[in-house]
Amino acid sequence: MNAAPILQLQAISKRFGTIQALDQVDFDLYEGEIHALVGENGAGKSTLMRILSGVYTEYEGEFLLDGKPVHLHSPHDALDLGIGMIHQELSVMPELSVAENLFLGRQLTTRWGTVDWKKMHNTAEQELERLGFSHLDVRQPLGNYSLGTQQVVEVLRTIISGARVIIMDEPTSALSPAEVERLIRLIDKLRESKRSIIYISHFLEEVMRVADRVTVLRDGQKVATLNAPETNVNNLISLILGREVNATLPPAISTSNGHTLMEVNHLTADVFKDISFTINQGEVLGIYGAIGAGHFDLARALFGMYRFDTGTITVDGHRFKPNHSARYAIRHGLAFATESRRKSLLMEEAIYRNVTLPHLNRIGSLTPTQSQELKVAAPAIHMVNVQPPDPLNPVGKLSGGNQQKVAIARWLTFPPKVLVMSEPTRGMDVGAKSEVLSLLRNFRNQGYGVLVVSSEPETILTVSDRVIVMSHGHIVAHMENKDLNKDVLMRLL
Amino acid sequence: MTTQTEKTPEIAASPSKPLISGVWMRRITALAPVWTLLALGIFFALTSQTFLRPVNLNNILSQISTLAIFATGMTFVLLTGEIDLSIAAVAALTGMISAYLFANLKVQEPIPLLVALGTGTLMGFLSGIASTRFRIPTFMSTLAMSLIAGGLTTYLSKGRTISQLPEVSVFLGSGRIGGSNGFRVLVIVAAVSLLVGYLVLKYTRFGRYVYMTGASKPAARLAGINTNVILTAVLTISGFFAGLAGVVSTGRLGSALPAAIPSFLIDTIGAVVLGGTSLNGGRGGMVQTLIGLLIYGTLRNGLDNIPSIDPLLKDVITGIVLFVALVINVLLAGRAPRDKTG
Ligand SMILES: Nc1ncnc2c1ncn2[C@@H]1O[C@H](COP(=O)(O)OP(=O)(O)OP(=O)(O)O)[C@@H](O)[C@H]1O
Ligand SMILES: [Mg+2]
Numbered sequence: 001m002n003a004a005p006i007l008q009l010q011a012i013s014k015r016f017g018t019i020q021a022l023d024q025v026d027f028d029l030y031e032g033e034i035h036a037l038v039g040e041n042g043a044g045k046s047t048l049m050r051i052l053s054g055v056y057t058e059y060e061g062e063f064l065l066d067g068k069p070v071h072l073h074s075p076h077d078a079l080d081l082g083i084g085m086i087h088q089e090l091s092v093m094p095e096l097s098v099a100e101n102l103f104l105g106r107q108l109t110t111r112w113g114t115v116d117w118k119k120m121h122n123t124a125e126q127e128l129e130r131l132g133f134s135h136l137d138v139r140q141p142l143g144n145y146s147l148g149t150q151q152v153v154e155v156l157r158t159i160i161s162g163a164r165v166i167i168m169d170e171p172t173s174a175l176s177p178a179e180v181e182r183l184i185r186l187i188d189k190l191r192e193s194k195r196s197i198i199y200i201s202h203f204l205e206e207v208m209r210v211a212d213r214v215t216v217l218r219d220g221q222k223v224a225t226l227n228a229p230e231t232n233v234n235n236l237i238s239l240i241l242g243r244e245v246n247a248t249l250p251p252a253i254s255t256s257n258g259h260t261l262m263e264v265n266h267l268t269a270d271v272f273k274d275i276s277f278t279i280n281q282g283e284v285l286g287i288y289g290a291i292g293a294g295h296f297d298l299a300r301a302l303f304g305m306y307r308f309d310t311g312t313i314t315v316d317g318h319r320f321k322p323n324h325s326a327r328y329a330i331r332h333g334l335a336f337a338t339e340s341r342r343k344s345l346l347m348e349e350a351i352y353r354n355v356t357l358p359h360l361n362r363i364g365s366l367t368p369t370q371s372q373e374l375k376v377a378a379p380a381i382h383m384v385n386v387q388p389p390d391p392l393n394p395v396g397k398l399s400g401g402n403q404q405k406v407a408i409a410r411w412l413t414f415p416p417k418v419l420v421m422s423e424p425t426r427g428m429d430v431g432a433k434s435e436v437l438s439l440l441r442n443f444r445n446q447g448y449g450v451l452v453v454s455s456e457p458e459t460i461l462t463v464s465d466r467v468i469v470m471s472h473g474h475i476v477a478h479m480e481n482k483d484l485n486k487d488v489l490m491r492l493l
Numbered sequence: 494m495t496t497q498t499e500k501t502p503e504i505a506a507s508p509s510k511p512l513i514s515g516v517w518m519r520r521i522t523a524l525a526p527v528w529t530l531l532a533l534g535i536f537f538a539l540t541s542q543t544f545l546r547p548v549n550l551n552n553i554l555s556q557i558s559t560l561a562i563f564a565t566g567m568t569f570v571l572l573t574g575e576i577d578l579s580i581a582a583v584a585a586l587t588g589m590i591s592a593y594l595f596a597n598l599k600v601q602e603p604i605p606l607l608v609a610l611g612t613g614t615l616m617g618f619l620s621g622i623a624s625t626r627f628r629i630p631t632f633m634s635t636l637a638m639s640l641i642a643g644g645l646t647t648y649l650s651k652g653r654t655i656s657q658l659p660e661v662s663v664f665l666g667s668g669r670i671g672g673s674n675g676f677r678v679l680v681i682v683a684a685v686s687l688l689v690g691y692l693v694l695k696y697t698r699f700g701r702y703v704y705m706t707g708a709s710k711p712a713a714r715l716a717g718i719n720t721n722v723i724l725t726a727v728l729t730i731s732g733f734f735a736g737l738a739g740v741v742s743t744g745r746l747g748s749a750l751p752a753a754i755p756s757f758l759i760d761t762i763g764a765v766v767l768g769g770t771s772l773n774g775g776r777g778g779m780v781q782t783l784i785g786l787l788i789y790g791t792l793r794n795g796l797d798n799i800p801s802i803d804p805l806l807k808d809v810i811t812g813i814v815l816f817v818a819l820v821i822n823v824l825l826a827g828r829a830p831r832d833k834t835g
Contacts, residue, residue, distance in 0.1 A: 303715075305714065305715065325717075325719060326714055326715060326716075326717045327717040327718070327719050329717075330717040331717075336715070338715060343709070343711045343712060343715065344711070344712055344715045344716075345712060346705060346708050346709055346712050348708065348775070348776075349705075349708070353701075357701075357705060357713075357716040357718070358716040358717045358718075360698045360701065361698065364698075366697050366698055366699075367696045367697050367698065368698060368701075410716075
């Protein structure tokens with residue numbers, strides 16, 4: 001790579017109020033290059049990319065495209081200059097067809113100004129075939145396809161719209177391993193066709209596989225830019241955190257005393273069938289499954305947020321009434337954090353209010369005051385180490401990983417008997433991941449029960465005492481977490 | 494890209510320093526309804542000699558008082574992101590019921606008042622149950638309730654106006670404290686309604702649940718809030734205040750009319766939304782509603798005080814101003830959130 005970079009950011013700084021989100025960051029990108037951007041939650045990755053894609057227009061520093069200074073005024077400007085961003089949250093339209101999604105916002109029209117369906121379908125089919133996705137039916141609603149496919153369609157849309165620079169912000173955080181493979185193959189194809197990609201991810205192994213170069217951000221500053229072959233995962237971890245860490249928990253020593261805390265019998269709904277398991281006091285049970293295996297809906301059902309048809313749930317000797325509400329579940333010692341924090345948190349509300357919301361009845365009579373609430377919430381917020389730690393900040397201003405910590409802190413204030421967590425570490429950096437997993441571990445050590453539901457094998461393997469594997473709504477394996485590894489789990493799917 | 498909107502104002506896009514920083518811009522725009530109120534006040538003070546007289550200012554207060562009672566209930570409903578279209582009809586019914594019980598059945602006070610309030614509350618409760626149990630949108634359930642209430646009013650009244658009213662209604666609607674030039678009881682009733690609403694929304698657990706339900710139903714449910722109970726409760730509250738407003742307005746008019754006054758509904762929603770309470774729920778409150786009411790009152794009264802305006806055109810002008818003010822408020826105060834998927 002000796003040609004000039006197609007894109008250069010020089011000494012970029014960006015403040016949000018008192019927070020210096022970016023501080024004199026340099027970044028460049030060459031044609032046909034995959035440049036990974038890594039760093040802790042809140043390091044400034046998304047912020048930098050939002051500047052690049054025209055979302056944030058106020059910043060300091062130089063932005064050069066093909067050597068010429070530019071200043072973007074909107075995401076639309078960025079796209080016109082060939083810069084497309086795929087955001088942390090998908091922006092496809094599940095009700096529209098695949099073809100419509102591919103041409104979203106720039107439909108092909110006939111001479112009379114009406115939508116030219118035939119041309120759109122043909123072009124879509126050709127493009128998909130060229131990129132190796134000829135199995136997609138362009139007339140089907142996109143919602144009929146898996147999340148991974150929807151993600152791919154969003155990538156394809158950006159490409160079809162002519163982007164030379166494609167920014168992917170944590171594209172794989174919600175994908176199954178097979179879907180990750182498919183995305184990586186697509187990225188390799190894009191590299192061959194001379195597109196440049198900026199790839200943000202917390203999965204460092206994945207980063208090492210796809211990236212040509214890696215830039216590490218820490219606290220809004222650039223720490224290093226390295227050629228991928230000259231570094232390794234451990235080296236990246238210490239650069240990201242600025243210290244050595246042991247990213248894995250010590251192997252679990254069983255603390256279970258054999259007392260059953262939760263018992264689920266023959267639970268059945270449309271997407272899961274005949275699910276039975278128990279959780280003992282002081283035990284972490286992991287339920288692993290690919291996206292669509294029904295395990296997330298199972299977790300919701302336990303908490304009264306998904307209607308099930310038959311079966312029983314018993315927590316600490318109390319048998320739940322059929323079709324209980326979430327309120328009922330909380331009252332009887334069951335807590336739940338969903339895999340989608342966007343759904344579970346109130347983005348415009350202060351952190352502490354998000355933490356205390358389920359517990360108001362326990363905090364202050366009829367009229368809880370701010371100081372009463374803060375007294376309860378502050379220790380929990382401190383325990384999960386939310387950054388920045390001001391409990392009065394609205395949750396929406398936190399970085400993705402820190403929002404997840406708030407969702408967990410919520411259940412540390414008044415601990416339930418059993419804590420059910422779907423994807424506890426989604427979107428978290430290596431450091432935060434091990435922090436959260438050790439929080440769960442501590443929880444278990446204090447004699448509570450924990451159920452971890454996840455599609456990330458590493459998470460399940462690190463934290464669970466026992467593992468259940470679900471596939472197509474059924475339990476296909478149930479075993480102690482001894483001598484298990486990623487391959488064994490994935491082969492069971 | 495389609496997900497992100499540009500938030501920063503145009504001036505900020507140039508490399509030079511922006512004229513107004515983002516924070517200040519937000520502070521100024523959050524107060525848009527207050528500026529609207531000031532602008533209208535100044536405009537009418539300059540164009541009309543009578544507008545600023547104490548008598549007239551007093552008039553404004555009593556003109557918006559009935560509306561304020563309705564608006565207290567409506568604020569609760571809008572904060573949850575729902576709507577109550579039945580208030581005008583329910584008010585007509587409760588006013589008629591209390592008058593009918595008193596005049597035709599000779600029921601002694603305070604029973605007519607209590608029955609009227611109970612009826613309003615019950616109708617709100619029924620709309621709430623219909624909406625939560627059977628998942629009928631409140632838009633439809635309260636519309637149906639509006640028909641039922643209207644029908645009952647016609648049936649009871651046989652189309653006749655009743656002008657023999659219980660003492661309480663007359664006292665609440667047109668009584669004065671401290672002689673014939675004293676303070677209007679109606680204004681006090683309105684102020685107390687708004688104050689109670691304010692305290693409940695601001696300080697109680699229930700108030701918090703109302704906001705959270707409006708901000709995001711899934712998030713509220715995941716935190717164990719029974720959003721169905723909250724929705725039923727706000728509609729019940731709205732029913733109660735509609736009932737109260739109905740009784741009070743008969744007292745103010747001196748008779749119970751056999752049909753609803755449709756402008757009550759439009760004016761109430763208009764005033765609440767003008768104040769800055771979001772139709773999507775989660776944002777706003779009683780202070781905003783108070784400001785919205787004052788804007789509304791100023792506007793209506795101000796037009797009366799400009800003799801050159803054709804009285805038949807007043808509604809048109811009010812409608813246009815309402816429209817413009819709403820557009821401005823939506824553009825400024827209720828900026829589109831960055832994330833449109835939420
Ligand atoms: N709109 C905003 N208002 C105020 N502060 C913000 C805003 N967006 C981001 N921040 C702050 O800027 C910093 C950088 O956030 P950013 O979202 O770029 O982190 P990130 O590296 O993408 O983290 P993650 O891996 O968790 O997604 C954080 O401290 C965050 O709290
Ligand atoms: Mg991010």
